[in-house]
Amino acid sequence: MKLDGIRRALGTSGVAVARAVPDWSSRRLEDASIKPGHLVEGTHLEGIPVGQAESWPEPLAYLDGVQRSEIVGYVGTSPIIVAEIAAAVRERRRRQLHTVVEERRHLAVGRPHALAAAAGALGNLELVPLPDDEPVHPARDLARAAQAVDQRRGALEIVVGHRYRDRSDGWLVVDGPLTESPRWAADARTVGVCRSHSVLPFIGADLDCYLRLPAGHRSSIYEPGTRSLAPVRAWALRLWPWEGQDLLHGLVRIEVAPTQGLSESANRISRWLMAERVPVTAPDRRWDCLLYGIHSVEQYLRTRAV
Amino acid sequence: MTASPPIGRVVATELKPSTPHQFHFWTARESPIGIGAIVRVEEGSRVVYGVVTDGFAYSDLTSPLHAVLGSEGDPSLAATEPTARAEIRLYTAAVLRQLPEEPLQPVPLGSVWLASDTDVISALRMDGYTGRERATGIPVGLYAAGGLESPVYLDCDFLLGPEAAHLNITGVSGLATKTSAVEFLLGSIFQTFPPHKGSVAAVCFNVKGPDLCFLDQPATLNPEDLRQYARLGLTPKPFDIVRYYAPLKPDGVNLNTLRTNEALSGNTEPLVWGLREVLDYAEVVLNRDDIDAKADAFIDFLAERVVGREYLDEMLRTKPFMVQSFADLEEFFRRIFDFMEALGKGGEVWRTHHIATIRKVRNRLSNISTRSKGLVTDDGVSNDLPWGSFADRSVYVIDVAGLDPLAQDLVFARVVSKLREHLERRDLGVDHVVVFVDELNKYAPADGPDTYVRKMLLDLSERGRYLGLVLFSAQQFRSQVQRRVVGNAGTGIYGRMDGDELATAGYATLSPATKIKLATLPKGELMLRHPHFTQPIFVKFPRPSVLNSREGIERFPPAAELPFPDAVARQLRQLDRKVSSEAVRELIEGRHEEDVRRALAATRRERPVDAYSYFTACLGRRIAGEMVGTRRGIPALKQVDDSYGS
Numbered sequence A: 001m002k003l004d005g006i007r008r009a010l011g012t013s014g015v016a017v018a019r020a021v022p023d024w025s026s027r028r029l030e031d032a033s034i035k036p037g038h039l040v041e042g043t044h045l046e047g048i049p050v051g052q053a054e055s056w057p058e059p060l061a062y063l064d065g066v067q068r069s070e071i072v073g074y075v076g077t078s079p080i081i082v083a084e085i086a087a088a089v090r091e092r093r094r095r096q097l098h099t100v101v102e103e104r105r106h107l108a109v110g111r112p113h114a115l116a117a118a119a120g121a122l123g124n125l126e127l128v129p130l131p132d133d134e135p136v137h138p139a140r141d142l143a144r145a146a147q148a149v150d151q152r153r154g155a156l157e158i159v160v161g162h163r164y165r166d167r168s169d170g171w172l173v174v175d176g177p178l179t180e181s182p183r184w185a186a187d188a189r190t191v192g193v194c195r196s197h198s199v200l201p202f203i204g205a206d207l208d209c210y211l212r213l214p215a216g217h218r219s220s221i222y223e224p225g226t227r228s229l230a231p232v233r234a235w236a237l238r239l240w241p242w243e244g245q246d247l248l249h250g251l252v253r254i255e256v257a258p259t260q261g262l263s264e265s266a267n268r269i270s271r272w273l274m275a276e277r278v279p280v281t282a283p284d285r286r287w288d289c290l291l292y293g294i295h296s297v298e299q300y301l302r303t304r305a306v
Numbered sequence B: 001m002t003a004s005p006p007i008g009r010v011v012a013t014e015l016k017p018s019t020p021h022q023f024h025f026w027t028a029r030e031s032p033i034g035i036g037a038i039v040r041v042e043e044g045s046r047v048v049y050g051v052v053t054d055g056f057a058y059s060d061l062t063s064p065l066h067a068v069l070g071s072e073g074d075p076s077l078a079a080t081e082p083t084a085r086a087e088i089r090l091y092t093a094a095v096l097r098q099l100p101e102e103p104l105q106p107v108p109l110g111s112v113w114l115a116s117d118t119d120v121i122s123a124l125r126m127d128g129y130t131g132r133e134r135a136t137g138i139p140v141g142l143y144a145a146g147g148l149e150s151p152v153y154l155d156c157d158f159l160l161g162p163e164a165a166h167l168n169i170t171g172v173s174g175l176a177t178k179t180s181a182v183e184f185l186l187g188s189i190f191q192t193f194p195p196h197k198g199s200v201a202a203v204c205f206n207v208k209g210p211d212l213c214f215l216d217q218p219a220t221l222n223p224e225d226l227r228q229y230a231r232l233g234l235t236p237k238p239f240d241i242v243r244y245y246a247p248l249k250p251d252g253v254n255l256n257t258l259r260t261n262e263a264l265s266g267n268t269e270p271l272v273w274g275l276r277e278v279l280d281y282a283e284v285v286l287n288r289d290d291i292d293a294k295a296d297a298f299i300d301f302l303a304e305r306v307v308g309r310e311y312l313d314e315m316l317r318t319k320p321f322m323v324q325s326f327a328d329l330e331e332f333f334r335r336i337f338d339f340m341e342a343l344g345k346g347g348e349v350w351r352t353h354h355i356a357t358i359r360k361v362r363n364r365l366s367n368i369s370t371r372s373k374g375l376v377t378d379d380g381v382s383n384d385l386p387w388g389s390f391a392d393r394s395v396y397v398i399d400v401a402g403l404d405p406l407a408q409d410l411v412f413a414r415v416v417s418k419l420r421e422h423l424e425r426r427d428l429g430v431d432h433v434v435v436f437v438d439e440l441n442k443y444a445p446a447d448g449p450d451t452y453v454r455k456m457l458l459d460l461s462e463r464g465r466y467l468g469l470v471l472f473s474a475q476q477f478r479s480q481v482q483r484r485v486v487g488n489a490g491t492g493i494y495g496r497m498d499g500d501e502l503a504t505a506g507y508a509t510l511s512p513a514t515k516i517k518l519a520t521l522p523k524g525e526l527m528l529r530h531p532h533f534t535q536p537i538f539v540k541f542p543r544p545s546v547l548n549s550r551e552g553i554e555r556f557p558p559a560a561e562l563p564f565p566d567a568v569a570r571q572l573r574q575l576d577r578k579v580s581s582e583a584v585r586e587l588i589e590g591r592h593e594e595d596v597r598r599a600l601a602a603t604r605r606e607r608p609v610d611a612y613s614y615f616t617a618c619l620g621r622r623i624a625g626e627m628v629g630t631r632r633g634i635p636a637l638k639q640v641d642d643s644y645g646s
Helices: A004-012 A112-117 A138-167 A204-211 A263-275 A292-303 B064-070 B117-123 B178-192 B223-232 B262-267 B275-279 B293-306 B326-343 B355-371 B405-425 B452-467 B483-487 B512-519 B549-555 B564-575 B581-588 B593-606 B611-620
Strands: A016-020 A047-049 A060-075 A078-093 A096-110 A126-129 A171-175 A190-194 A217-219 A233-238 A251-256 B008-011 B022-027 B038-043 B046-059 B087-099 B111-114 B137-145 B148-155 B167-170 B200-206 B241-246 B268-270 B310-313 B317-322 B394-399 B432-437 B469-475 B491-494 B525-529 B537-540
Touching: A004 A016, A004 A060, A060 A096, A060 A112, A060 A138, A060 A292, A078 A112, A078 A138, A078 A292, A096 A112, A096 A138, A096 A292, A112 A126, A126 A138, A138 A171, A171 A292, A190 A263, A217 A263, A233 A263, A251 A263, B008 B038, B022 B038, B022 B046, B038 B117, B046 B117, B046 B512, B087 B117, B117 B148, B137 B178, B137 B223, B137 B525, B148 B223, B167 B178, B178 B200, B178 B432, B178 B469, B200 B405, B241 B262, B262 B268, B262 B564, B275 B293, B275 B326, B275 B355, B293 B326, B293 B355, B317 B326, B326 B355, B355 B405, B405 B432, B405 B452, B405 B469, B452 B469, B452 B483, B469 B483, B512 B525, B564 B581, B564 B593, B564 B611, B581 B611, B593 B611
Parallel strands: A060 A171, A096 A126, A171 A190, B167 B469, B167 B491, B200 B394, B200 B432, B241 B268, B241 B394, B432 B469
Antiparallel strands: A016 A060, A047 A217, A060 A078, A078 A096, A190 A251, A217 A233, A233 A251, B008 B022, B008 B111, B022 B087, B038 B046, B038 B111, B046 B087, B137 B148, B137 B537, B310 B317, B491 B525, B525 B537
């Protein structure tokens, strides 16, 4: 984003110009918690070997989104944040990835009075007003802005995902949970790959088993307890050995539509995902859980940032 | 111009910025771009032409370790990765030309297209000398890239003078670079040399084997060669006028060349020189230690006062000397030594020349007549190039392959000097002469003594262009040739090169990729430097339309060396096909060979209608020149104070 112009305009309209990148600028906010899931495979959680990695049948597409925010000024003590959100689907054909759907938006986030005061300087940015129900608190406002940007980015991913599904019935791997969209959650050819384990579905011995899966193993299938909006089936899959690394190293959570939540499907999808471990996305620090296709979408979106 | 989609895009970063002389661009993984490809960049009103000098490919992998990790240490698994890594093809190009040329600015971040025919003309500045009224373009080859093929022209003002001149060719042997390139280019020059530039001829020194022995014989060309000739606007045909000169073998009648097949004898004749021709270039046969003012003065004395005119010194002989041959000169020296011997003490100096100087000059001159027997005749009858009547578009090949190196130097020095003299006087018969010398490293080595030939080559390379005397030279290793000689060559051709040679300083300006391409150039492709081209350009050229040496030798195998009478008969048959070997054998039976050689030389020089009768008549009378008796040897000097030391 070219923010210098916005800042200049803000300066001339009496807004205090700021130049800061919040620490949540390009990542999603999550709280650690335990939300018990409900086992749908077997009577107790166990690690199941998925077998030899297998190539995913083509075509396969990846969906991901990116976001980037920056504080551009303060009206009084109310911050004004400008954010860019983008999402895209890149489809793999003959081992090459090609962008098939892409969306990009530019937002201005702030309290209504701040946005009104800076309206002249914000041009065509999409205005995202924050709730004005509490007294101004810059840190809290920033946290709320982060949440708003995150939601908009998630919504944009859904738009992009639907547009892809409208044009193709191929497999779609989504970076993150499926439950943001009931349509995804019901789509038999959409797979969510979640790298975050902030919300854990088990406790005690089951959690031990869940988090200490050996490489090439998946957990029993369960129904996440947090997914009231759109029920899905999920399991954990260890892509890389964690021994000698962190407990969460190489551990991803897979989400699929309930129709795919059977043992055989889970094993097959897991084998396909095992094959997607390569090419590795190092030196990205998330390489143990970041599939190359997802990484490619991120790279693509970032390099095309305006 | 921009109807076709671009094949790349200029990219500039802080580490790899665009400059006025270089830029970088990326392309799709599959593109027609290769090292040497010419490209066009367009951005706004600015057009930049460049030639690709280097290429890079890399992926988003930052460490090979990640690749190992990804395939669990098994290389065979690496190929099974479901997604191919993002990969870039990045090329570096050197700027050939910018339009507008001023102000000269860094290359803009524009789209990149593969150059079309028109682009190639513009990029290489050929629009300045082709396609206009007094065009001076000489086709040299085809630039080819991405399915496009464009003729490339040299500017004859810069190839044959007067703006710049000379051509140097470098390349390893046996890969159709040096000889083939020269044969093709000479053919091209002869066909396209513009009329307003006057006339042109070539003198080629054949220094090894049968390389240039079949320039008048057509080659069998394949359809691809013919297509290339047509694309270049040339007619594939051998040279129309070719004359071969070769020294005789020591027997004085057999030619010392591989072009002795009787079918080719019509335009092959002996190169024979007498004392006069040698004496003028005596400096060539003197080594560095010999060259001093005293020896020079004595040689000048011989040349100006003795050789070719009556010289009387009653102290030596009452009858005037008429020195016309080495035999006459030997007699002259003998008289001097006899006279000084007779003087006894005090007989060290004759006419201000010390006897040691005289002895040295005598030894050197008699040495050349011995070592170059066949080239140098004792009897004074010479057969030389047609000085003054060189024909336009003619090639004169002098075959010195079988000669002693000293004699090669002599031939080379004399021919080039004569060319220069005649061109200075504008009476050679043509306005421009291309002199082709192979193995230049032998005649103008980077190291070694500063010989007469090397000095002469240097002079030719530095001043020849003003006269229309142009040096086309070739060698395997450019680094082994005197730098100023090759440095003065306005145009350079590089065939496949040896890696060691490419590692020398002379190639430091070439990119590693260009060097690799040079080291692996296929037959018929070469790299070209020319004053109008700001960067080297790769071109391909068709096979020369003349028979190559291998095929020539197979089709026209050299005749066996004949016995003296048969060799004489064969030479006479070149003048008169009716002459029979039997008749000649009978005629010369019992004659001295020297007499026969004189008669043959006289017949050859006269070229009478009835050669046999003329030859018979020559044999019947005393031919000019006299027999020299057995050499008596030079008497030893008495104890004298020799200023030259031992």
